[in-house]
Amino acid sequence: MLVTRHRNPIQNTRKFDLINEFFNALETQNSEEPREVFDFVPAVNTREGADAYYIELDLPGIKKEDVEISVDKNILTIKGKREVKKEExxxxxxxxxxxxxxxxxxxxxxxxxxxxxxxxxxxxxxxEITIPKLKVEKDTTKKIEIE
Structure with a gap:
């Protein structure tokens, strides 16, 4: 009897779903701060590299002096304001x-x-915010001899 293995394309897309779920879990509201009403929410792209995580925010027309990035208790917060005036x-x-x-x-x-x-x-x-990963040594198997 010949056994063949069929590749399931749905199974491959599940890996991407897990990655998306991971990054969606990264984004949270800090429950310790009072809820504020904000005027807009900038578009955000997140990705993971071999050595770091990356967060990209689309902030057209916003000066870097008007953006504040901070880390407190393992929560990264990006706040800012936009003041765009176009005259013609x-x-x-x-x-x-x-x-x-x-x-x-x-x-x-x-x-x-x-x-x-x-x-x-x-x-x-x-x-673009770059969040470096800590270097963690991979688990290695070590044989221990009995003396």
Whole structure:
């Protein structure tokens, strides 16, 4: 009897679902702070690399001086405000568009991260936060001789 093994494409997508669930679990609301109402929620992308976790926030038009990133009790919080004013003046009209508001996003960090070396960079309206993983030696099997 010939036994064949069929690959199940659904099973492969489950791995991605687990990764998405992991990053969704990272994002939490800090229950110790009073609930605030925020004017907008910036888009966030999260990913995991071999040596670090990465969080990217879309913050177009927001100055880096208006963004505050902090870590407290293993919770990473990004807060900020936007003040965008766009004026356009033509011969027959004058238009002002402005957008003001505050935002806050919080993420619970995994246990094995180097919170002392978290860094953030910003370019073209995107802020990337790099959260290094702690170096953990892999378990190795060691044979112990009886004396």
């Amino acid at each position: 003046e033509k011969e027959d009209y004058y238009r002002i568009e402005s957008a003001y508001g505050t935002f806050s996003r919080s993420f619970t960090l995994p246990e094995k991260v180097d919170s002392e070396n978290i860094r953030a960079t910003g370019e073209n309206g995107v802020v």
